[in-house]
Amino acid sequence: MSNTPEAAPISRRAFLGRIGALSGAAVMYQAMSTLGFAAESSYRAPIDLSGAPRGTSVLVLGAGLAGLVAAYELSRAGYTVKVLEYNQRAGGRCWTIRGGDEFTELGGFRQKCEFDEGLYFNPGPWRIPYHHYGVLDYARRLKVPLQSLNQINDNAWVHSTKAFGGKPQRYRHVRSDFKGHVAELLAKSVNQGGLDTALDVEDREKMLEAMRTWGILDKDYRYVASRAVDGSRGYGVPPGGGLMPKPELSTPLDPKALLQSGLWKNLVTDHDYEMGQAMFQPVGGMDRIADALYREVRQHVQFGAKVVGIDQDDRGVSVSWVDAAKGGTPKVATADWCLCTIPLSILSQIPMRVGDAMQSAINAAAPYVASTKIGLQFKRRFWEEDDRIYGGISYTDLPIGVISYPMEGQNLPGKGVLLGGYAFGPNSYTFASLDPQQRVREAVRLGAQIHPQYEKEFENGVSVAWHRMPYTLGCFAPWPGDTREKHYENLCRIDGRIALAGEHASRLPAWQEGAVLSSLDAIGRMHARITSTGEKKNG
């Protein structure tokens, strides 16, 4: 088999030039948009795969987002597409669990979700940042309704078992008081001449003004209880109407205790590009995206197909697969080209005829990162009714890591489902060592340190330990040390008639956007190769 060399990394401009030469202005514009060149007016038009030779076939392995996007675009462009998918559903990690859903993990643990009608839980991706243009574009084109998702909630809790006697603190208190403390110290330093070499006179004056405004300092540049400070951190007794009692000031946290608590570490999401506003989720569950794509390509998809071997020669690819449930004699699917989106944790175990470079890249990625997510249904929405937390996330140093509150049904009576834990690494292994119902009970036991209402209001739960899901064996590739940069291009280059796609073949690991962009990039290069060599139907 051949391992066709591709161009070495080239400059963005050269890359665009090459695409322009190959494919004309439309593709050029599309590429520019995708690369963020055309201002930020990017990604309005679908990828242009015009000129597909009649009858050219592409076999897509995996019906997660990468596979679905490829199947959708290739079939629209006129390619003959066939998709093999291990599961009995499309979407892969883009998955939503609802009442009645059943699934089995490695080792045989079987769960049946007991959620009430209308409630759900996204065990995989759950957030779409505003700059994930690819995912947003498919939502737009396929008319998937989106709603806002609050990443940050000022009124949510930040919690450390080692600080403030284990008492959760309000996010807004930690944020305002940390900032006030920083501003007070910096103002002090400026006033004492400590920064005279770093700042000229003009800047020193402006910095003092900035610290007073931004840090809410008093006239002596101190961060102390005041109406202005309460306008930021919230009131002791809030202002009311009529002759309701007068407002009373709140008391800022002790600066030393706050500094030593480390709770300020939770403020980073305030300033995180990936977690910033605006953030979206599909109304009704993340799988609405996968479902919308699947509806467009369902006639091409074979469910329950476990790939056991991938072969190729100069004329095409042939893939052996067995019934995922029953096994039996392998069947063989053939095509001119293959886009393989199987996670590397699985692919590294499948015999595959590719060059050493791609095979080494595949092997370097395994095993995947462990991750466990737990969804909990409660009788009532006490986090809204009692704690006034609508959406967003509470952070804790307990093994559950976070509690995230639903965006659906806010301010209405009724039940709700929380993300009751999102554990990585060692915490994930600890959770996964328990049976699914023990995991749920442990999440309830731990979460009750933040929400005492847990014990009384809990109804049922479900957990997904990703490293025990047979079709991914983990959450995403860790690529230890510099292995990612060493292998990345070898992983992404087309090997003969086989290209790889998926979040693993992107620089946005663990995000759906990585899957979408890698898929578009791979099929774009595949299409360019097919059309530039004038290839017609194989055989």
Place this chain on the structure above:
Amino acid sequence: MSNTPEAAPISRRAFLGRIGALSGAAVMYQAMSTLGFAAESSYRAPIDLSGAPRGTSVLVLGAGLAGLVAAYELSRAGYTVKVLEYNQRAGGRCWTIRGGDEFTELGGFRQKCEFDEGLYFNPGPWRIPYHHYGVLDYARRLKVPLQSLNQINDNAWVHSTKAFGGKPQRYRHVRSDFKGHVAELLAKSVNQGGLDTALDVEDREKMLEAMRTWGILDKDYRYVASRAVDGSRGYGVPPGGGLMPKPELSTPLDPKALLQSGLWKNLVTDHDYEMGQAMFQPVGGMDRIADALYREVRQHVQFGAKVVGIDQDDRGVSVSWVDAAKGGTPKVATADWCLCTIPLSILSQIPMRVGDAMQSAINAAAPYVASTKIGLQFKRRFWEEDDRIYGGISYTDLPIGVISYPMEGQNLPGKGVLLGGYAFGPNSYTFASLDPQQRVREAVRLGAQIHPQYEKEFENGVSVAWHRMPYTLGCFAPWPGDTREKHYENLCRIDGRIALAGEHASRLPAWQEGAVLSSLDAIGRMHARITSTGEKKNG
């Protein structure tokens, strides 16, 4: 007439004790909740006005939120309620303008809104913070669907005509770079020993760790271009999929230019209790709240009634009113009690039989603050498609002040309506000196400095100059100097048989929550007085 003295300001606990003695545990719990005593599990139960004497009548003046809430609760409790409203609609400042709506301002300017079907604009209140329990409770009880409103959008613009050559900057750039600059300076000061007296050794170490984490400093405590910094402020070339060009670093803003620009002033909304997350709006327009209340009391409401005199004696109140459009001979409405929610800007012009204390308070509040809001319809949602701004606010030092982006229809094709300007004070007078269509054109001309697409995509617009609306003559009371504290209790105390309510009779001026809480507080006191004196039907 009598000016019944009420208790002087009392402590919150004493206040609760008094309510407890008067009204039993249910009201006690309700009061505790309202005052934020019962943890934050406040405001689940409706106000309890049980024991209303049969046939006791209350005349409510004004059908804004305060009047509607009072009419709703009083009629549910068994009182005989009549509401007089100047406009031909309920809601007052809780108002939504849609295509086809017409209105006239003082001076005769008449506007007809030309928005397309389904588009709207809230010229008055547009945001419901998560801690406005009263408004949220009515939304919940009356089943008004809410949706999230983004106050902060990381990708929105902050703009100063006097900085960066007038070029708008991304909110996330200003926020990250300002923070990084502050962290670098504070770390420098700590490292140079400048804060050795303010921080002990342990705190100095922790503060350095905090500055490195929170400020995203390098190992030498510098804020410089890096992958980590781009993870906060956003990328030069973003990470892509497959063999898309490699990410490139962005370039932080010049620290001196940023400091001198004053753009950091726009970061205060990041830390503002009133503007914090979670924030809501009713789906379809703010007036959904007023409509829901109005539906419950419509049989009691007289529209088009302009109050021209308010009288009272020991036995009841009598209010003279004329047809708001035609004038003519005054009619008289009588009742045992009166809740007057007419804005003080209007009420100060109406002859009214109350004591000097209340009359002085009423007079002290006028005139109201000027405010002008402008709604603009565009052919396409270029702020999303080109600029990737979904909801939230851009800030500018231009007279328009802000541009706010709609939450409806995000990520879908089609038209949209922006809040194209929200001017206060002198800027508001400048806008209001123009005719409505000139105001709209001026907002388009100014806004084009931030969104050049304005000129091409603009379709139509509408403006509301609140100080020219005959039923409010402004936005809210400024209460210059210490006049508010001087007069506040005199304004709120029941005078004979008359109580005042509305945002002006609250410590939450200009917010709907102030109107709701003041109304509940006033009718609660009125009810307590009625039931404690054993009063039966008057006359």
